[in-house]
Structures are given as C-alpha cells and as structure tokens.
Amino acid sequence: MRHASNLVRDPSRVQGGDLTDLPEGAITLDLSICSNRFGPPPEAIAALADLITRQPDSLTPPPYRAQTPYLEAFARRLHTDTRHMLAGCGVTEFLAALARLLTDRRVAVITPEYTGTLEYFAYADFLSADPGVQDTPEMRFQRTREAMMAYEYVVLSNPSNPLGHYIPRNDLLRVCTHSQHRGATLIVDEEYIAFQGNGRSLAGTDLSNLVVLQSTGKANGMPGTRAGMLWTRDTHLRGDVQRLLLPWLYLLDITAATAALQDNAWLPGTLAKIKSDAQRLQQLLQGRFGARVSPADIHYRFVHLDNPYPAHRHLLNYRINTRLFSGDEAGTVPGLRLAAPSTEEEFDQVQAALETLTAGDENADHHRHSCRALRGSPTQPM
Template structure:
C-alpha cells in the first residue's frame, strides 16, 4: 500500500511519545460537529438517500452525483470501467491515481503540470488534481474545459480530483459535468474535516455513474455517514464561518513559514515546499511531537496542515525557530 498522512500509531512506536500535534493530513482541524443520529441508523441497511444527493448537488453545483465511500473508492474503480487506454496523470499529485490506473492494463505516464497541454493530444484519459495535492498547483477552468472537449471527441475522459477545492472552487468543473467524459471527484473529508466518514461524491453523466454504481454495489456508503454528510452539506452557516477561519489560518501558516525563510505554496488547508533537507526536517519535527508529511519522490518536500489551536501554533513556531537555529 502507498504511504499517506496520519499513521500516528506508527509515529508513536518509532519516537516513543503520544503527545502528537498531527499536521500530516491537510484536513480542517475544526471539523464539522456530527449531529445525533436517527435511532435506526445502526440497524437498517443503508439505502441511498435522495436528500443527500440533492444536498450534494446543491452544494457542489453539480447536475448529477453519486455518493461513494470516499473518493478513494472511485479512484480504485474508475480504471476498471475502461478498456486499456493511454492514461496521463498529472505529476506530482495524489499517488493513488497513477497507482490504480497502472494496475488494469492501461499505459500510464506521469506528466508534469507544465507539459499536460501537449500530452492531452495523444491521451485517452487525463487525470488532474485541482488544486493539486501536495503542491497546491492548479489548472485554470478554461484550460480544463478545452481538454475535456478535446478528449471527448475521441471517447476519452478527463478526471479531475477536486478533494481540496472547497476553500477556493474558482476552477471547479463540477457544474460542467453534463459534458461527455468529464468526471469530477469531491470529498467531505477535507474541508468538513470528516475523513473518518469515508464519504465522497462523483459528478459525471449517467453513462459513467451507472456502471460505477453497479461496480461499487448496493450498500457502498453507510447510513450514519449519509446522515452526518447531509447535515454538513446543508449547514450554510457553519460553512461560511469555516471558510473565514480557514482562510485566516491558511494565511497565518504561509506567513509563519515565510518568516522562517520558507517559501511555500498550497491552499487554505495546507502548505507545501520543496525542502532540500526533507528527511532531516521531518525527523526534527517528530522529535518534538509534531507529525508532518514527508514526500520523498516526485514532490520531494514537506507538507504542513493547520494547527488546531493556539497551543499548536506555539509548538509549531517554537519547532521552526529551533530548526532555523540548529
């Protein structure tokens, strides 16, 4: 299995401490407060709730969506819905995309963001994280729409992973997914801080959503997850307040890093930079109980999420001071 953020048990075993400040996942540290569940939530088989899909389609402005057990479920299933194709995956990006498209007979190529435009001409499928995880890079909406149209003329797909788009959806294509071959993935795990629900959505036309639903089966998303997600997607007051807090915190994190000579990029939920001493920085932070995300391959560097409280901010600033003065 590929390496991801989290894994605090592993960190505790390795470093012998349990007072972790976990900045490794890029999730909203002030996640949505899950409401009380209906009494039968744990006893009934989870039928698909039309009200959940309506809430999702309204929130994401998508004409049609399918609820899935986290976008990871769709990432694993989509490659199985196509005959072997030439698949271009933007690089660096969330590694699960390239991993799963490579397992089902497809000819895969990781392509730098700067070279994607030329690669579209010969691809059957193009996969882009927008904004990108971990670098925060993005492709303008107008460019994505041009790629989608070009791919559709030869039966191709454009798959856009918008898991981190909630804090800035300027370039989102969810509202355009009535177009042929356009697939958009959205997650409630990041902005809403509900990664444990394992719930996400796929926006696309029926010719993609119907076989995807068949492949995932009749009870793909738990009843409790559907209830919590519906409440979150309909809670406009919480969403507005969360946007303000996250934008302020994201600006604060970027400024804190800059004050320590670190030029970073990212979103309101995380910052990333190409750290030359990435392994040393990761170890330095871990020895102070701060768990950050280390990238060793294409996006070699460090990603930091947001501290959950003022004590966390102070711990991070102290550790950065010690890093600069080592």
C-alpha cells in the first residue's frame, strides 16, 4: 500500500476529487469536490442506459447534431434562445479558447479565482484584496466595477471559486451597462449559479458586452461528463470562440447532460437540501474557526488559514479530504474549501474531527508537503 508520506504532489497541487495520491480506502468522506453529491439525476442515468442498450448504433457515427437538443434544453432552463449560444466540453474549454483569443488585449481577472482560469489567463492582471485583508462580496464587486472602467475584458466567477462569494445579478448588469460605451466586456463563469438560486444567471439579457459560461456537470453531480455552454450577443467574439472548439461533443456526455437539463423535478429538491446542509456546515466551522469562515449561500465553505496544511492533515486522519489552497500562487489565498456533508454520519465525522483539532495542531509549523500522520487508517476511532 502506498502511504501518504510518499505523496508525489503537494496537496495544493491536487484538484478537488482527486484521491490518486492517497492510499486506497484512506478517505471515506471526500469534501474536496465541489459538485452536487446527490447526483447524477435518475433521468441522466436512464438516458445513458437507453442509449447503450437500445440505441447502440448511435455510437457508430460522430455525434454531428448532438449539441442541438442540449442547447435547446439549456435555453429553456435559462429562458433565452439558442441563437446566442455555443455548446462545448464544459466551461474549461471556453475559458481556454477565450484566453487564447485575448492574449493581446487588456484583461483583468478578479481573484481569488478558479485555478484553471488563473492558469489560462496567466498573462492578465490579477486584482486581489489588499494583503492581509479577508475578502468580501462587496470588495469583490468594487474591484469588478473599477476593472470594467480600466480594462477591455474582465473575468470572474460568480459565485466565486473558492470563496463562494456572490455578486447580485443587478449589480453586475449595472456595471456592464455603465461600461458599454467604452467597450469593456465582462466574462462571467457561472459554474455554480444554480446553487445560488433560480433566476440569478446573466444569460439572456440585452447587453452585448457580456459573456456567460455554464456547464451541466457540477450542479447535476456529474463532473465526469464534459458539457457546457457559452452565451453572448457579441457575434464576432462568439464566432471566434466557435472556431477554436472541438467539431462535436462527446455523445455519452451530451446525452446525460441533455437529460439532466430536461428533468425539472430532481434538481430543485436536491439543491434545497444541499443549501441547508451547507448552512449547517458553516455553523460547525464557525464554532471552530470563527470569522475565518467565509459566509456563503452555496454548497461549500472556505476557511481562511495562513497555514492550512496541519488542519488538512488532521482531517485526513479522520478520513476526510478537503481542497487545500496554499496561497503561494498568484491569485490565490491560503485556506481550505469544504463541500457540505449530506448525512448525519458525515456530520458526526466532521464534528469529531473539528472537536479534536487543537490550536497547537492548527498553528504547528509542519512541512507543507507532508501528511505523515495518515497511514491508510484513522488515528482516532470513527
């Protein structure tokens, strides 16, 4: 068995849901992945089963028109139409394409931000809160408003990853309206907008200086599928992006994603449960970390920690995995991101770990690339 002391990668380099560096069976509660833990929807599973068992011949030719029902279902969900939309392999494909197109433009990224966005837009200016200041939604909005008056393109996630901050829809619409005369465009990654609530997306507005990105993976609990959409009224930009996309989508992915969008009953019920669970998680974390917990209304919470490694390691000893951010990379802040548990047993597991996390453990000066306490089994009884 490979022991955690032999980890190849620093935990801050490991994406959410990636357990490949940990011993098999060491984790029983993975809170590092920020998707709907109740997914996939039954309709998506049924659609895949039907495709494979009853329509196997559909796997023979390339899926030339598979994006059509997907975009139609997405348009109905967002109350817009398909004329201003593109289908792609998740938000990531669109971010990569936009980053390639805008290399010679003045671009700002409102940080902290999704690690993929930071990598693709490494040439951009990263606009962060002042050093030592814990960011807030109001501060994030202020940076966005100022950036829209100084840059050609401004990129942000809303709600934000990893802090979970949400800037109200009307505030962003006003910023876009006021900056339209100077040609500034806002690119908004709405990967987690469904967790925030209904009617929050910016897609479908009359503004031409707005690009909206969404996917069907995270909200529906199937990030293993790669399907997403770009919405913009900017015809030229939309055409430029389309020329950089793959010629078609993957049939299995798009079949599951389309079925998920067409199921209007499953998602609202699960999201209500997740938001309630996340609020309960916030209370647990605040009981241990106080004001260092970033309040939010979505499915995960972020804990600001100058050195998150000891707390991360302590939780690993209770078989709980979290997403660690070291803060060493530009555009990031140090801390832990935790998705909400979903059962009483899982909450008990988190509470037991937090109750035994001492101030000494939390502040200990441990080597940052070490999880030596984990040996494939918990050091405390479950």
